[in-house]
Amino acid sequence: MLEVFPLTDETIRITGNLRTDESFQESDLQELVEQRSHMPVHIRDVEWFSLFRVHNRMVDTFIHNRIILMGDAAHINSPVGGQGMNTGIADAFNLGWKLWLHLKTGAPHHVVSTYRDEREHVARNVLQTTNIATEMLQTTLPMLLPFQAIGADVFTRVNLINQKITERISQLHLSYPNALRLPFRRVAEGKIFPETEILRTDDGFRTKISEIADGRFQVLVFDDGKRDLSSIYDYLNENQPFIQTITLSKTSRPFFDQGNELAKSLFMKRGILVIRPDGYLLHKQHHVRLKPLQDKLAVWLPSS
Numbered sequence: 011m012l013e014v015f016p017l018t019d020e021t022i023r024i025t026g027n028l029r030t031d032e033s034f035q036e037s038d039l040q041e042l043v044e045q046r047s048h049m050p051v052h053i054r055d056v057e058w059f060s061l062f063r064v065h066n067r068m069v070d071t072f073i074h075n076r077i078i079l080m081g082d083a084a085h086i087n088s089p090v091g092g093q094g095m096n097t098g099i100a101d102a103f104n105l106g107w108k109l110w111l112h113l114k115t116g117a118p119h120h121v122v123s124t125y126r127d128e129r130e131h132v133a134r135n136v137l138q139t140t141n142i143a144t145e146m147l148q149t150t151l152p153m154l155l156p157f158q159a160i161g162a163d164v165f166t167r168v169n170l171i172n173q174k175i176t177e178r179i180s181q182l183h184l185s186y187p188n189a190l191r192l193p194f195r196r197v198a199e200g201k202i203f204p205e206t207e208i209l210r211t212d213d214g215f216r217t218k219i220s221e222i223a224d225g226r227f228q229v230l231v232f233d234d235g236k237r238d239l240s241s242i243y244d245y246l247n248e249n250q251p252f253i254q255t256i257t258l259s260k261t262s263r264p265f266f267d268q269g270n271e272l273a274k275s276l277f278m279k280r281g282i283l284v285i286r287p288d289g290y291l292l293h294k295q296h297h298v299r300l301k302p303l304q305d306k307l308a309v310w311l312p313s314s
């Protein structure tokens with residue numbers, strides 16, 4: 011196998027597999043590339059050369075007593091698909107705010123444990139898929155070689171397949187299924203909350219909900235003006251260190267859902283959404299009763 015990636019107009023990256031017992035040096039590159047590409051290539055000005063071993067393994071558990079693992083220390087996979095660093099960064103993104111909640115505010119320990127529940131299966135999936143992709147790319151079995159060529163061709167030529175694989179590799183469509191309750195609704199609990207805009211009433215500009223996030227849970231209250239929401243607001247104000255409240259109504263300040271666009275797109279005439287600090291939808295209710303909201307957040311917030 012030989013892969014060539016254009017990096018800049020003048021630089022390319024070449025990768026290839028070797029047998030483990032091979033001792034390979036920079037000076038062997040020219041011959042290897044010629045042999046495998048069947049092209050008259052001249053390699054010059056090598057900026058960086060390195061051998062690496064493909065690993066495919068993960069620890070039994072991401073949390074052991076007071077030790078929490080993430081990144082390559084927790085899971086290490088083949089570089090095929092380029093997901094190792096991304097998975098590690100997503101681990102940190104998932105864990106950081108939970109640790110903060112637990113250590114700084116006294117939120118219950120199981121908040122931190124959700125890191126293990128949510129991230130272990132993601133890492134396991136990445137390991138499985140990159141392992142299959144690596145096996146396919148490196149196979150020397152004659153009967154599999156035609157599939158290898160067809161697979162590469164289909165991937166580069168068929169947009170839909172390319173898009174699906176890219177979505178999977180980018181991990182942007184990831185969800186944390188334990189939090190999933192209502193998969194048939196448009197924005198389901200456990201899914202990343204989509205980039206959504208609302209109007210800032212002070213300057214008339216539109217802003218994304220993710221842009222005004224400040225590390226707290228974001229609670230979006232859709233108020234149709236027909237119910238008394240004072241008990242909801244009392245609760246939200248009491249927990250203001252952990253909760254950023256955004257009211258969206260026909261008259262709300264400082265944010266405004268112009269033309270009820272957001273409410274309509276979410277089928278939320280009246281109700282409440284809770285977005286986690288890492289941007290995932292934690293809770294969605296189409297009514298303004300306090301108890302279900304309280305119950306949902308009680309799991310995450312320190313008891314008062």
Ligand SMILES: Cc1cc2nc3c(=O)[nH]c(=O)nc-3n(C[C@H](O)[C@H](O)[C@H](O)COP(=O)(O)OP(=O)(O)OC[C@H]3O[C@@H](n4cnc5c(N)ncnc54)[C@H](O)[C@@H]3O)c2cc1C
Pocket residue numbers: 062080081082083089091092093094095096097098
């Ligand atoms: C060839 C190749 C290509 C890749 N391409 C991609 C890609 O395109 N996209 C992608 O997402 N990922 C890619 N990866 C994977 C990516 O490089 C790793 O997943 C990522 O670097 C892991 O980051 P990390 O911080 O978890 O671990 P590391 O980068 O290994 O960082 C750990 C650090 O801890 C230090 N350390 C270790 N022990 C100690 C100690 N006792 N005390 C203090 N410090 C210590 C180490 O020196 C190191 O600096 C690739 C990997 C390879 C090998």
